[in-house]
Amino acid sequence: MSKSNNVYKDAYNRCLRLLDETRSLPSEPELGALLGVSRTTVRSILTRMEETGLIAWNKRAKTVLRDPHPDDFFPEEETDTLAEIIERSFMRRLLAGGAEAGMQINELELAREIGVGTTSVREFLIRFSRFGLIEKRRNSHWVLKGFTRAFALELTEIREMFELRSAAAFAALPQDSAVWADLDRLEAEHRLLASEIATRFNEFSELDERFHRLIHRASRNRFIVDFYDVIAMIFHYHYQWNKAQERERNEVAVGEHLAYIEALKSRDLGKVDAACRKHLKSARQTLLTSIPENRPSQKP
Amino acid sequence: MSKSNNVYKDAYNRCLRLLDETRSLPSEPELGALLGVSRTTVRSILTRMEETGLIAWNKRAKTVLRDPHPDDFFPEEETDTLAEIIERSFMRRLLAGGAEAGMQINELELAREIGVGTTSVREFLIRFSRFGLIEKRRNSHWVLKGFTRAFALELTEIREMFELRSAAAFAALPQDSAVWADLDRLEAEHRLLASEIATRFNEFSELDERFHRLIHRASRNRFIVDFYDVIAMIFHYHYQWNKAQERERNEVAVGEHLAYIEALKSRDLGKVDAACRKHLKSARQTLLTSIPENRPSQKP
DNA sequence: TTAATGTCTTTTATCGTGAAAAAACAGTTT
DNA sequence: AAACTGTTTTTTCACGATAAAAGACATTAA
Incomplete structure (x- = not known):
C-alpha cells in the first residue's frame, strides 16, 4: 500500500x-x-x-x-491525512508517556509503532521541528527538548511581543477595512457563547484561535502570522490535556476577549495595549500552571 | 547509488x-x-x-x-552534504533566473535538474519553507512568494524587534558572564579587520554573523535564536549577489559594530538602544537598495 | 577495572517505484 | 466561443530497499 x-x-x-x-x-x-x-x-x-x-x-x-x-x-x-495521524500519535506519546527532556527520538521505531513508512515520519519531524520542541543531531537522532516551563516562557514572550504589535496595527487600520466587520462578527459570537457558557464552554478554543489569528493578520507580517501556528498547536493540545476548571477559565477568557474587542473598537492605543496585556497575562498563567514543576532539567 | x-x-x-x-x-x-x-x-x-x-x-x-x-x-x-548541494542549486535558480513571485516550484523537475531523488528535494523544501519564501499547496505544487521588498521589510521588522530586545538582555548580563570575554574577542577581531579593511573587507560577512548571533543568544529564547537562521541565510546570499560598494558598506558596518560594542560594554540601555537602532537601520537600507523595484506584485 | 579495539546490530539518508491526485490536452455540447 | 466532459500525462505522496554512518556489545590490552 x-x-x-x-x-x-x-x-x-x-x-x-x-x-x-x-x-x-x-x-x-x-x-x-x-x-x-x-x-x-x-x-x-x-x-x-x-x-x-x-x-x-x-x-x-x-x-x-x-x-x-x-x-x-x-x-x-479513513479520511485523515498521514501527517495528521503521525502528529496525533507523536503528541500522544509526548504528552502521555514519560517524555523526559533530552530523550532521543527514533525515526524507525516511531514509524514501526505508527505503522507508516520512515519517509513520512522524517518529513513530519522536519516540519514539527519549527515548534522548537525537538532538535536534530546531524546524521543521527532527534532530541526531545521537552515541553517545559522554559519552553512555555519563551513561547509566550514572543507571543506577547507579536500580539501587542499586531493589536496596535489592528487599531490603526482604516475604518473602511474589512477587518472591522470580521471583528463585529466575532464579537457577536463571543456574546452568544458568553450567554451559553455553561453548556458550550468547550467551543471556546476554536473561537479563541480565530480571534487571535484575525489580530495577528493585521501585522501584515508573514513571520508573525506564521508564528501563530506554534501557539495554536500548543494551545490545541493544551486544551486537550488540561481540563481543570475549564469552564471557569474559558468564561474569564471570553470576558477578556470582549474587553479586548471593545478596546480595539475604541481605537485608543493605550486601551488596546492594556486590554491585550491583561488577556495575554492570564493566558500565560493558564499555560504555566498546567505544566508540572521543573523536571531534572537539561544542559543549555 | x-x-x-x-x-x-x-x-x-x-x-x-x-x-x-x-x-x-x-x-x-x-x-x-x-x-x-x-x-x-x-x-x-x-x-x-x-x-x-x-x-x-x-x-x-x-x-x-x-x-x-x-x-x-x-x-x-565530494565533501558537500546533499542538502547543501540542493540549497545551492535552488538559490542559484532563484536568484539568477526570472524568479517571479507566484511562480510554481516543481519537485520532480528540480530533482531531475539537480540529479537527486525527489525525497531529498521534498525534505529540503520543507526545511526551506520556514524562511517564508515559499509556500505549499496541499497535494500540489509549491509556490514561490518571491524575494520582494515586502519580504525584506517583514524580515527586518522582526529582526529589529528581536535584536533590540536581545541587546538589552545582553547589556543586563552580569559582569562575570562568559559573554563579555566573547565580546572582547569579537571587538579585537573587528579592530583588526578595520585596520586591514582594504584587503580583507570580504571577511566581514562571517564576522557579522558571529557578532549578531552572540547578541541574539543573550535573549535565551530559542525562537529568537532560531530566527537568526533566516536572517543569516538571506544575508549570506545577499552578500553573494550584491557586490556594489561592498568595501564601503562593510567599512561602515564595522564602524557601527564597534560603536554598538562600546555601547554594550557601557551597559547603558539608552546607548545600547541607540547604537543597535542605528546599525539595524543601515543594514535594512543596504538590503532594501539591493532589491529591484516592486514587480507586478501578488494578491495578499 | 578502565579504556581501548574488534565485531555485530541498528538507524539514518537516499533512491527507485507505483498508486493517488493534479494538471494538461483534446474533443463535445450548448 | 465558452464551458463542459473524456482522456492522457505529469506530479505528488508514500513505501520498501540498500549503502553509509552511528551505536551497542564483546573482547582484549594496559
Whole structure:
C-alpha cells in the first residue's frame, strides 16, 4: 500500500452532505472548486455515487436519486491525512508517556509503532521541528527538548511581543477595512457563547484561535502570522490535556476577549495595549500552571 | 547509488590536516570526538590512511609515516552534504533566473535538474519553507512568494524587534558572564579587520554573523535564536549577489559594530538602544537598495 | 577495572517505484 | 466561443530497499 486515498474519501463524505441540499449536482470544475480537489477526484466521487445508486450521471446531468444513508459515508478515521495521524500519535506519546527532556527520538521505531513508512515520519519531524520542541543531531537522532516551563516562557514572550504589535496595527487600520466587520462578527459570537457558557464552554478554543489569528493578520507580517501556528498547536493540545476548571477559565477568557474587542473598537492605543496585556497575562498563567514543576532539567 | 559518503570524505580531509601537526594519532574514540564522527567512520579513515601509506596502524599505535600530499585529499565538491548541494542549486535558480513571485516550484523537475531523488528535494523544501519564501499547496505544487521588498521589510521588522530586545538582555548580563570575554574577542577581531579593511573587507560577512548571533543568544529564547537562521541565510546570499560598494558598506558596518560594542560594554540601555537602532537601520537600507523595484506584485 | 579495539546490530539518508491526485490536452455540447 | 466532459500525462505522496554512518556489545590490552 503506497498512498491512501484519503483525499478522495474525505471529499466524498463532504459531497454526500451536499446531496441533502440539492436535486442535482453542478459541473465537474465547479464541484472541484467547492470541495477543494481536482477534477480527477471529482470524477472518482461521481463514479462511485453512480455505482451506489445515489445519483444518475450522464455527462452534464447529475441527478440525485436518493438521500445518503449513514453507511454511504466512509469511516471518519479513513479520511485523515498521514501527517495528521503521525502528529496525533507523536503528541500522544509526548504528552502521555514519560517524555523526559533530552530523550532521543527514533525515526524507525516511531514509524514501526505508527505503522507508516520512515519517509513520512522524517518529513513530519522536519516540519514539527519549527515548534522548537525537538532538535536534530546531524546524521543521527532527534532530541526531545521537552515541553517545559522554559519552553512555555519563551513561547509566550514572543507571543506577547507579536500580539501587542499586531493589536496596535489592528487599531490603526482604516475604518473602511474589512477587518472591522470580521471583528463585529466575532464579537457577536463571543456574546452568544458568553450567554451559553455553561453548556458550550468547550467551543471556546476554536473561537479563541480565530480571534487571535484575525489580530495577528493585521501585522501584515508573514513571520508573525506564521508564528501563530506554534501557539495554536500548543494551545490545541493544551486544551486537550488540561481540563481543570475549564469552564471557569474559558468564561474569564471570553470576558477578556470582549474587553479586548471593545478596546480595539475604541481605537485608543493605550486601551488596546492594556486590554491585550491583561488577556495575554492570564493566558500565560493558564499555560504555566498546567505544566508540572521543573523536571531534572537539561544542559543549555 | 543510494547515499554518498561525504561524511567520511570530509572527515578524512580534516584528518589529513591533523597529520601535519603530530607524529601519531590519538585513540579512535578521541579522533571521533575531534572530527565529530562515529568510530565507524574513524576506522574507515584509518583503514584508507594505512592503505595509502600515510600511517602505520596496529591497534593503538597509529604512527604517521609521511606528510599528506595534495592529491591525498578528496575533491572539495565530494565533501558537500546533499542538502547543501540542493540549497545551492535552488538559490542559484532563484536568484539568477526570472524568479517571479507566484511562480510554481516543481519537485520532480528540480530533482531531475539537480540529479537527486525527489525525497531529498521534498525534505529540503520543507526545511526551506520556514524562511517564508515559499509556500505549499496541499497535494500540489509549491509556490514561490518571491524575494520582494515586502519580504525584506517583514524580515527586518522582526529582526529589529528581536535584536533590540536581545541587546538589552545582553547589556543586563552580569559582569562575570562568559559573554563579555566573547565580546572582547569579537571587538579585537573587528579592530583588526578595520585596520586591514582594504584587503580583507570580504571577511566581514562571517564576522557579522558571529557578532549578531552572540547578541541574539543573550535573549535565551530559542525562537529568537532560531530566527537568526533566516536572517543569516538571506544575508549570506545577499552578500553573494550584491557586490556594489561592498568595501564601503562593510567599512561602515564595522564602524557601527564597534560603536554598538562600546555601547554594550557601557551597559547603558539608552546607548545600547541607540547604537543597535542605528546599525539595524543601515543594514535594512543596504538590503532594501539591493532589491529591484516592486514587480507586478501578488494578491495578499 | 578502565579504556581501548574488534565485531555485530541498528538507524539514518537516499533512491527507485507505483498508486493517488493534479494538471494538461483534446474533443463535445450548448 | 465558452464551458463542459473524456482522456492522457505529469506530479505528488508514500513505501520498501540498500549503502553509509552511528551505536551497542564483546573482547582484549594496559
